[in-house]
Amino acid sequence: xxxxxxxxxxxxxxxxxxxxxxxxxxxxxxxxxxxxxxxxxxxxxxxxxxxxxxxxxxxxxxxxxxxxxxxxxxxxxxxxxxxxxxxxxxxxxxxxxxxxxxxxxxxxxxxxxxxxxxxxxxxxxxxxxxxxxxxxxxxxxxxxxxxxxxxxxxxxxxxxxxxxxxxxxxxxxxxxxxxxxxxxxxxxxxxxxxxxxxxxxxxxxxxxxxxxxxxxxxxxxxxxxxxxxxxxxxxxxxxxxxxxxxxxxxxxxxxxxxxxxxxxxxxxxxxxxxxxxxxx
Numbered sequence: 001x002x003x004x005x006x007x008x009x010x011x012x013x014x015x016x017x018x019x020x021x022x023x024x025x026x027x028x029x030x031x032x033x034x035x036x037x038x039x040x041x042x043x044x045x046x047x048x049x050x051x052x053x054x055x056x057x058x059x060x061x062x063x064x065x066x067x068x069x070x071x072x073x074x075x076x077x078x079x080x081x082x083x084x085x086x087x088x089x090x091x092x093x094x095x096x097x098x099x100x101x102x103x104x105x106x107x108x109x110x111x112x113x114x115x116x117x118x119x120x121x122x123x124x125x126x127x128x129x130x131x132x133x134x135x136x137x138x139x140x141x142x143x144x145x146x147x148x149x150x151x152x153x154x155x156x157x158x159x160x161x162x163x164x165x166x167x168x169x170x171x172x173x174x175x176x177x178x179x180x181x182x183x184x185x186x187x188x189x190x191x192x193x194x195x196x197x198x199x200x201x202x203x204x205x206x207x208x209x210x211x212x213x214x215x216x217x218x219x220x221x222x223x224x225x226x227x228x229x230x231x232x233x234x235x236x237x238x239x240x241x242x243x244x245x246x247x248x249x250x251x252x253x254x255x256x257x258x259x260x261x262x263x264x265x266x267x268x269x270x271x272x273x274x275x276x277x278x279x280x
Contacts, residue, residue: 008116008260011045011053011079013038014225015245017088018070019061029228029247031061037246038073041255044270048257050079051115056225056243057086057192059104064092067103081105084122086192086226087131087161094134110169112176118260119185121176125193125203129163139166146204157202162193164204173209177216187219188260193226196240201227213238220280221265223258232276239265239278248272 016034023030045053060066074081083104090097101109109124126132130147133140143163150158165173173189180187193203196210203209213219214236221239228245244254253271267276 004261006259006261008051008118009049010051010115010258011041011048012056012223012243012256012258013041013053013246014056014243014254015058015086015228015247016055016070017058017061017245017247019063019066020069021061023250027228028249029061029245030250031247033250034247035069035073037253038070039076040253041246041270042073042077045255045257046076046078050257052080052082053077054082054190054223055084056190056223057084058088058225058245058247059083059085060091061088061247062091064096071103082122082190084124084190084192085126087126087129087163090126090129090131097132097134100132110165110172114185116260117185119176119180119183119187121173121187121189123165123173123189123191123209124169125165125191126163127166127169128204130160132163142166150204156198156200157204157206159200162201162204165209170205170208170212174212177212177218181216181218185218187216189213189219189222191222191224194224194231194240194242195222196235197231197233199227199231210235210238210240220260221278230272230274234278237280241267241276241278244272 018034019031059070112121128143130143195206219238228248230244231242233240254273255270256273257268259266265278269275
C-alpha cells in the first residue's frame with residue numbers, strides 16, 4: 001500500500017429494503033432486520049473520516065409508512081447523507097409516487113456535486129419504468145414499449161423490476177461529462193441499477209450509458225446496488241462496482257468505505273462486502 005494521500009473517502013450502503021413484513025426465505029431477505037444492520041453500519045462509519053455516505057437505492061421494500069423507521073436511523077449519521085431511490089422505493093400508493101425524491105431529501109432526481117476535486121453524478125434509472133409513474137402517464141407508456149422491445153429482442157434484462165433513463169436525462173449526463181472533462185475532473189457516477197457486465201438486473205438502456213462513459217473517458221467508476229449478490233466489471237476506463245444488498249441474510253451486514261487515490265480506488269468491505277483494489 002503506497003503512502004500517498006487519499007483524494008477522498010466516502011461510505012456506501014446498498015439496498016436496506018426495510019419493511020415490517022415476514023422474511024422471504026427463498027431470497028434470504030430479512031426486511032425487519034435492516035434498521036439494526038443500518039444502525040450498526042452507521043456506528044462504524046461514524047468512526048471514519050468520510051466526505052459523505054451514499055445509499056444506492058431501495059431504502060424500503062414497500063409501503064410509504066416504511067420510510068419513517070428506516071430514515072430515522074440516518075439521524076444518527078454524523079456525515080452528509082446522500083440517498084437515491086431504487087425500484088422498491090416506488091412500491092407505494094400511486095398518489096405518493098411524485099413525493100419519493102423529496103422524501104429522500106434529494107435536490108433533484110438526477111444531480112451532481114463536487115467533493116475532493118471529483119465530480120459525482122447521480123442518475124435516475126427509475127425515470128422510465130413501470131413503477132415510478134402510474135398507468136396513463138406518458139412515461140409509463142414509454143416504459144411499456146421499451147420493455148416490449150427488449151422482450152422481443154430476447155434481452156436478459158427485459159424485467160419489469162428494471163428501468164431506464166429518458167432522452168432528456170441522457171443528454172444532461174452527456175453534457176455533465178463533457179463539462180467535467182473541460183475542467184479536468186474525474187467523475188464517479190452513482191445509480192441504483194447495474195450497467196455492466198451483462199446481467200438480468202441491468203438498466204434497460206445500460207449499453208448506451210456505458211458507451212457514453214467510454215467515449216467520455218473521464219468516468220473512473222460507476223457505483224450501484226439492485227443486484228443483491230454484487231458484481232464487478234471494467235470496460236474502457238470505467239470500473240463498475242455493484243455493492244451487495246444489506247437486506248440479505250438474517251444477521252450478516254454489508255457496507256463499504258471507498259477511498260480514491262490518484263492511481264486507484266480502494267473498496268474496504270465490511271461484513272459480506274468484498275475488499276477491492278481497482279487500478280486507474
